[in-house]
Amino acid sequence: MAESKSNIIAQDIAAKIQHHQYEVGDFLPSESQLTTLYGSSRETVRKALNQLTALGLIQKIRGKGSIVLNLGKYSFPISGITSFSELNRSLNMHAQTKVVALKKMTDLPEIFKEKFPEQKKQAGIYVERLRLIDNEPIVLDCDYLFSPPIDELPKEAAENSIYDYLEHELKLDISYATKVITVEKIDDKYQRLLQLKDRLAVLVASHNFLGDTTLFQLTLSFHNPSKFKFVDFARRQKIKL
Missing domain, CATH: 3.40.1410.10 (Chorismate lyase-like)
Known part of the structure; x- marks a missing residue:
């Protein structure tokens, strides 16, 4: 079964965090930027960010965006x-x-x-x-x-x-x-x-x-x-x- 677009986006962002393309303390691109980057709807991007939030990889800060949290590799x-x-x-x-x-x-x-x-x-x-x-x-x-x-x-x-x-x-x-x-x-x-x-x-x-x-x-x-x-x-x- 094909993975949903939100899962694919979440996995890609998580991989970029893992490989330090987004460092701890960095803000991710805005929702509108991610929408353009992944060619997806804002709702799909929000679902992906919610997955990353639930895993503890990011924290959403109102008015600023999503910041990368400090969790160990394993x-x-x-x-x-x-x-x-x-x-x-x-x-x-x-x-x-x-x-x-x-x-x-x-x-x-x-x-x-x-x-x-x-x-x-x-x-x-x-x-x-x-x-x-x-x-x-x-x-x-x-x-x-x-x-x-x-x-x-x-x-x-x-x-x-x-x-x-x-x-x-x-x-x-x-x-x-x-x-x-x-x-x-x-x-x-x-x-x-x-x-x-x-x-x-x-x-x-x-x-x-x-x-x-x-x-x-x-x-x-x-x-x-x-x-x-x-x-x-x-x-x-x-x-x-």
Whole structure:
């Protein structure tokens, strides 16, 4: 499926930020200038800028424009539910994904039962994916996708983007996630895959939900602590009392 024009614009601007064509503290060209530059409508440009704002790459300042913020090259937005492949495209990380395991199961793997003790028995699809940047292992993502609503998962989707497949092929409305971050001792297999000197890794455990509040996925992401820094970029949401 072809990418939307706003996604293409957002990815191009993000790449220019990554390669210092727009430095931290610089203002991006104005909306009208970007409209001319990309041969697009102002609405499309605004959608692209909103994507960059949500990622924490820019901040809009009324009357002045959009200023580039200071985020590290491999900052991983823990609080969001952006997929790794989307980050790879937008931040130009030159990352690879290696599918280690992909299989249907009648119940959760033992490590998921341990980390999610409240979860009842349910059939699903188990996926292990090793994320590499410049051929170095960075993250091991272990996902359990519930069946239903997900009864099949092609290997190609696991290699590229599971969320792209779920949203565009299965028409699922992925909405929000809750996450817990801990430092854990991992087993020999995970240590070997991540090429860690010891057995300590940062673990991000996630419950992922659809728009109708259906829990559709559990995720255990094991991170090499020496390779990534984690950034929780949050925007103030004013609540009227």
